[in-house]
Amino acid sequence: MHRRAAVLPVLFALFLSLGGSVAFGQASPLAGFDDSANNAIREWNVPGLAVSVVKDGKVVFSKGYGLREVGKPAPVDEHTLFSIGSISKSFTALALGLLVEEGKLSWDDPVSQHLPYFQMYDPYVTRELTVRDLLTHRSGLPDVSGGILWYGSDYSREEVLKRVRYIKPVSSFRGTYAYQNVMYMAAGEVVRAVSGKSWDDFIRERLFTPLGMEESQSLFRDLKTSRNVALPHVRIDGKPVAIAYRDSDALGPAGSILSNVHDMARYMQLLLGEGTIDGKKLYGESVARELFTPQMVVPVPPSSRPEFKSIDPRFRAYGLGWFLRDYRGRKLVSHTGGMDGMTAVVMLVPEEKLGITVLSHQDGALFNGMAFRILDAYLGAPRTDWAQVLLKYRGEGERQAKEAEAKLVAARVQGTKPALELGRYAGSYRDRMYGNLSVTQENGRLVLGFSHSPSFTADLEHWQYDTFRLHWRDPMNFPKGFLTFSLDSKGNIKGFTFDQPKLLDVNFDELAVERVPNAR
Numbered sequence: 330m331h332r333r334a335a336v337l338p339v340l341f342a343l344f345l346s347l348g349g350s351v352a353f354g355q356a357s358p359l360a361g362f363d364d365s366a367n368n369a370i371r372e373w374n375v376p377g378l379a380v381s382v383v384k385d386g387k388v389v390f391s392k393g394y395g396l397r398e399v400g401k402p403a404p405v406d407e408h409t410l411f412s413i414g415s416i417s418k419s420f421t422a423l424a425l426g427l428l429v430e431e432g433k434l435s436w437d438d439p440v441s442q443h444l445p446y447f448q449m450y451d452p453y454v455t456r457e458l459t460v461r462d463l464l465t466h467r468s469g470l471p472d473v474s475g476g477i478l479w480y481g482s483d484y485s486r487e488e489v490l491k492r493v494r495y496i497k498p499v500s501s502f503r504g505t506y507a508y509q510n511v512m513y514m515a516a517g518e519v520v521r522a523v524s525g526k527s528w529d530d531f532i533r534e535r536l537f538t539p540l541g542m543e544e545s546q547s548l549f550r551d552l553k554t555s556r557n558v559a560l561p562h563v564r565i566d567g568k569p570v571a572i573a574y575r576d577s578d579a580l581g582p583a584g585s586i587l588s589n590v591h592d593m594a595r596y597m598q599l600l601l602g603e604g605t606i607d608g609k610k611l612y613g614e615s616v617a618r619e620l621f622t623p624q625m626v627v628p629v630p631p632s633s634r635p636e637f638k639s640i641d642p643r644f645r646a647y648g649l650g651w652f653l654r655d656y657r658g659r660k661l662v663s664h665t666g667g668m669d670g671m672t673a674v675v676m677l678v679p680e681e682k683l684g685i686t687v688l689s690h691q692d693g694a695l696f697n698g699m700a701f702r703i704l705d706a707y708l709g710a711p712r713t714d715w716a717q718v719l720l721k722y723r724g725e726g727e728r729q730a731k732e733a734e735a736k737l738v739a740a741r742v743q744g745t746k747p748a749l750e751l752g753r754y755a756g757s758y759r760d761r762m763y764g765n766l767s768v769t770q771e772n773g774r775l776v777l778g779f780s781h782s783p784s785f786t787a788d789l790e791h792w793q794y795d796t797f798r799l800h801w802r803d804p805m806n807f808p809k810g811f812l813t814f815s816l817d818s819k820g821n822i823k824g825f826t827f828d829q830p831k832l833l834d835v836n837f838d839e840l841a842v843e844r845v846p847n848a849r
Contacts, residue, residue: 358706359390366394369699369716373723375691376562376569377405381590382703383597383684391590397690398560399569407591408544410558411688412574413673414666417547417586418513419620420532422464422650424520426616427535433523436461436619436649440515443522446487447515448494454502455494463516464649465625466509469498475511476835477763479579481784481803486514486579495762496839506627506647510583510834517582528582539611540599542592547585549576558587559690561670563806567727569691572804575669575784584668590686593675597684600662600677620649621662621679627652636718640701657708665697667833669805672696676704683707694719742793747814751775754814754822757845766842777812787812799829807832 359382370377377395381388393405428434440447440458449455454469462468474496478489493511500507517528524531529547537545544555552558552574562569577585588596595606600620604612623646632641642654651662659678666673674697676685685703689696698715705712747754754775758766765780768789775789775797784805789797795814801807810829817823822844827837 358703362390363394365702366699369695370395372716373693373695373720374567374569375689375693375695376571377409377559378687378689378696378699379405379407379409379411379559379590380688380699380703381407381594381597381686383594383601383682384707385682386598386602388594388598391594393590397558398571399562400571405559406557408557408589410544410546410552410555410587410589411673411690412561412577412584412666412668412671413586413588413593413675413688414584414668414671415510416664416666416673416675417582417584418464419650419664419675420536420586421513421516421520421528421582422620423612423616424528424531424535425460425464425516426620426649427612428520428523430612430616434460434519440519443519444490444515447490447518450494450497451502454498457502460516460519461624461649462503463512463519465647466506466512467503467625468507468509468512469500469502469504470496470507470509470511471499471836471839472507473510473831473834473836474507474839475509475762476833477779477782477785477837477839479510479514479577480782480833480835481575482579482779482782484579484781486518486581489579490515490518492762492764506625510580513583514579514581520582532586536596536611537592539609540592540595540606542588542595545586545588545592547581547587549574549578549585552587555587557589559671559688561668562691563670563804564691564693565806570804570806572670575805577668584666588688590688593686593688594684597675597677597686601679601682601684621651621653621660622648623653624648634718634722636713656704657710659708661704667692669833674700676700678704678708681707693723745793747791748795748816748820749822756822758824758842759845760840760842763840765845799827805832810837 376399379393382390391407393407393409395405397403397405397409429436437459440460440463441455449458475493478484478492520528520531532547560571561574562571599606599611603614603617604610625647627645627647629642629645632638645654651664654661659680662677664675670692671690672692673688685700687696687700695716698719702715752770755768755770767778769776777787777789779785784803787799787801789812790800792798792811797812799810799812808830810827812825812827814825815823824843827840829837
């Protein structure tokens with residue numbers, strides 16, 4: 330899941346003394362780490378996190394901090410599993426690289442050669458789309474399009490991909506960068522088509538097992554038998570609240586992997602070793618080079634914060650499963666990941682043979698800043714308390730959200746009522762891409778439902794005229810949006826539209842919902 334290209338810094342000062350895996354004679358970059366980590370957890374009010382560092386081919390640091398679940402004593406350690414979200418994309422790109430090296434496919438094979446059922450909105454794009462295009466966010470589709478199809482839904486990966494044909498492009502093919510998950514799902518299905526094994530089995534057999542990543546997993550069913558797992562947490566009224574994991578098997582190749590800093594250190598050793606680990610070669614120089622070669626330019630927006638100007642990138646690009654940028658005169662290879670109540674980042678500086686992984690189980694920028702703090706320490710940069718900088722901005726963001734909500738309430742037109750009786754709005758609805766939706770009446774209130782996604786159940790509070798406020802029932806604490814019904818000249822309901830902030834990687838603007846004829 331995205332996340333994401335955004336690389337905002339925060340704090341994490343450094344050392345290691347108690348517990349974890351630490352090399353003797355550790356150099357000064359990690360001095361003071363424990364105190365800084367514990368301070369950051371307390372000041373940000375997050376449950377916990379875990380960190381590993383690889384330098385010059387060795388794991389020099391691997392440790393957890395805080396708790397797996399707020400209010401319970403079980404600690405986070407280097408073996409505690411977290412979701413790594415969209416960092417999973419790099420595993421998918423590497424899996425395809427293994428198949429390329431074996432001569433079973435080419436980076437520039439047409440996708441239709443391996444997935445005959447896969448179609449885009451534009452037949453030309455269907456014909457020309459290549460495996461490389463799947464990995465580089467240049468399909469022409471909107472940013473994070475198709476999220477409504479996989480997020481918390483019971484659609485299979487193949488069914489999700491069959492519905493992509495209904496998503497209209499917003500830019501020319503290969504003309505604009507726009508981050509995608511569904512394209513990586515397609516890439517995973519290419520792995521299945523070429524290898525004869527599911528993406529999950531291929532990743533386990535060809536990457537997890539030879540790397541000794543014995544605790545990493547990609548399937549929801551395996552999570553149920555794992556004992557050392559950090560629960561996702563969301564921030565409600567300023568406090569972390571634990572929530573359950575959501576089944577993300579459909580997302581798979583784009584974001585379903587769970588791992589820990591112990592296993593991710595092994596992965597970083599492989600990547601920094603250009604395919605070789607413990608003297609064994611898993612892939613060659615050609616694949617290693619291709620993964621970290623710029624494939625698609627990523628726009629560089631000007632920094633809106635003066636504190637960040639000194640580290641603003643001069644260039645950004647996307648390789649194959651990795652973001653690329655300059656950072657203090659070096660090439661930085663990285664990817665973030667975000668799922669419900671989980672955040673993660675991997676940073677690699679190949680010329681310094683340096684790798685950093687930070688895993689956390691609450692939304693927020695702390696995880697990223699911690700990684701930048703470690704990075705700055707190893708690169709000899711001036712020390713900046715990124716945690717305090719971003720903590721201040723988090724507070725500003727929360728204040729702005731409250732002010733925006735107050736303005737919405739103040740602008741609400743009082744004394745209006747729906748054009749029709751509530752029962753008239755109840756019925757069956759349909760979106761061409763997603764499928765069936767419903768509006769039912771429960772205890773005098775309308776309730777929105779998505780036939781394949783129970784996560785998107787919302788109580789509708791009348792707001793004004795034919796507009797209703799969406800109160801989502803999901804414990805993820807989704808932001809409240811609006812739903813507005815439209816009527817024809819005869820007073821019949823035609824459908825409804827959403828005015829809803831994005832939910833992680835779900836954009837409700839993609840939906841064109843119409844009333845199913847003769848349905849009430």
